[in-house]
Each structure stands twice: as structure tokens, then as C-alpha cells.
Amino acid sequence: MQDKIFAVYKPKGPTSHDIVDEIRKLTGEQRVGHAGTLDPLASGVLVIGVGREATKNLKEVVVAEKEYIAKIRLGRTSTTDDAEGEKKEINVKNYPSREEIAQTLKNNFEGKIHQTPPIFSAIKINGREAYKLARRGMDVSLKPRTVEIKSISLVRYQWPFLELRAVTGPGVYIRSLARDLGRALKTGGYLADLERVRVGQFRKEDTVTLKLNASRLSARSYL
Incomplete structure (x- = not known):
């Protein structure tokens, strides 16, 4: 998968890091990051960067409104x-x-x-x-x-x-x-x-939804 920044819809339950880990497994790319943590009990737009350049550019998304x-x-x-x-x-x-x-x-x-x-x-x-x-x-x-x-x-x-x-x-x-x-x-x-x-230009209607494997989700909170 080439470098890409996109938004996923995080459901309630998993941590933001759970989403990152799932995308690593799906893409085979280890350089995956996110911009702006959502607590486990929160849902909504989570911006993801895949690849070296994309993860570097996430710093611009972090400061977006x-x-x-x-x-x-x-x-x-x-x-x-x-x-x-x-x-x-x-x-x-x-x-x-x-x-x-x-x-x-x-x-x-x-x-x-x-x-x-x-x-x-x-x-x-x-x-x-x-x-x-x-x-x-x-x-x-x-x-x-x-x-x-x-x-x-x-x-x-x-x-x-x-x-x-x-x-x-x-x-x-x-x-x-x-x-x-x-x-x-x-x-x-x-x-x-x-x-x-x-998050910035990324709206709820622009997100993709992941099919999460519940057995792989961690019990981490507030990360």
C-alpha cells in the first residue's frame, strides 16, 4: 500500500492504538500512525497515516480544528x-x-x-x-x-x-x-x-469503517 492519509470511523470500545494495530495487520505496513487520540468510550473520525511520508505529515492534521x-x-x-x-x-x-x-x-x-x-x-x-x-x-x-x-x-x-x-x-x-x-x-x-x-477537512461522511476482530483488541485505556 502506498503512502496515504485517510480517516476511519472508530467505534466505541477499542483504543486509537487498537485501530492502528489493526491497520498494520491489514496492510502489512508497520509505519502507521494516527492524529488526535480518541478515548475508548468515544467514537468518530480518526485520521490515519500509512507509510513514512504519510505518518510524518500527520503533524499537520494534529493541529487542525x-x-x-x-x-x-x-x-x-x-x-x-x-x-x-x-x-x-x-x-x-x-x-x-x-x-x-x-x-x-x-x-x-x-x-x-x-x-x-x-x-x-x-x-x-x-x-x-x-x-x-x-x-x-x-x-x-x-x-x-x-x-x-x-x-x-x-x-x-x-x-x-x-x-x-x-x-x-x-x-x-x-x-x-x-x-x-x-x-x-x-x-x-x-x-x-x-x-x-x-478533523480538519476529514468529516464523518468521509470515513471508512473497519471490521475489527474483537479477540485482538487490547484492554488499554487513555493511551
Whole structure:
């Protein structure tokens, strides 16, 4: 297979590295990489490079803007900021209105913001991934980063769930966005579902679907 950059649709379950490994097996090419990790519980557009030149050129895709559809569960927090972690119920006496949520999104989360990545992430602390330290019960402290959310809008809302659409620059964690929105609304919140519908010029409708062999999928998370 000649050098090529294309997009696949990653289903929920496998890691982004699982997809890369599957493509290596399908093509026989070891130089395979991806641009922009999707967590195992997320689905959507994953851009793949096959071959030396293609994998080198993925760095241009990594910094491209990305578009997401996110479903957030209010009224609870999660240790991982998504549906996989341990949940804690929050006693919410007054449910936020649709108008309040829309205004909070615009005022607090649109433009350049400071965002602290989730502790269950692959960010390295002294050479070790944060999620490995967190799983051992160690204190993990990550510094806020300046990231850009180019646009964000409320799609639908019925307590305790809301759905939003966000167009972001590189480095944005939607799990952190869900967590921080819950804090801003004083309801708590975590990411219940996530679909990435675009990476740069690659859209959901442009993707190919892989037939994955479940027996070969790893149990790795947050890689």
C-alpha cells in the first residue's frame, strides 16, 4: 500500500492504538500512525497515516480544528470525568435552565480558555503517564493549559442530560469541558458520550469503517 492519509470511523470500545494495530495487520505496513487520540468510550473520525511520508505529515492534521458532539450528564461527578469512573451524586435543588446553560457556555467556554486536563490521561509526569499514577491512588496534579474553543452551542437539553456541539483547536479535552461546565453550573457533570464528527477537512461522511476482530483488541485505556 502506498503512502496515504485517510480517516476511519472508530467505534466505541477499542483504543486509537487498537485501530492502528489493526491497520498494520491489514496492510502489512508497520509505519502507521494516527492524529488526535480518541478515548475508548468515544467514537468518530480518526485520521490515519500509512507509510513514512504519510505518518510524518500527520503533524499537520494534529493541529487542525476538530468538531465534536458531546453528551453531558449533570447532577453527578466522575473520577475519570466520563462514564467509566466512580460516580458521586450531587444534590441539585434548582435545575439550570436552557438559557442559563447556553449563556454559561458562551461566557465561560468560548474562545481561549485555561483548561486542566483530566488526571486519567496520557499526559506524562516525570516520564510516567498520569492515568497510571492515578490508578495507583497517587496524587496527580496537572497544570492548566491555554486552549481554544472556536465555537460551542447547546443542541438539546432535558435534565439531567444535555448535548452540545463544539469546534476546537488542538489540545482540548472534552472530558475536562464536561467537568468544568458542571462546576460552573454548580451541578457537577461528566462526559456521558462523545462523537468526533470532523478533523480538519476529514468529516464523518468521509470515513471508512473497519471490521475489527474483537479477540485482538487490547484492554488499554487513555493511551
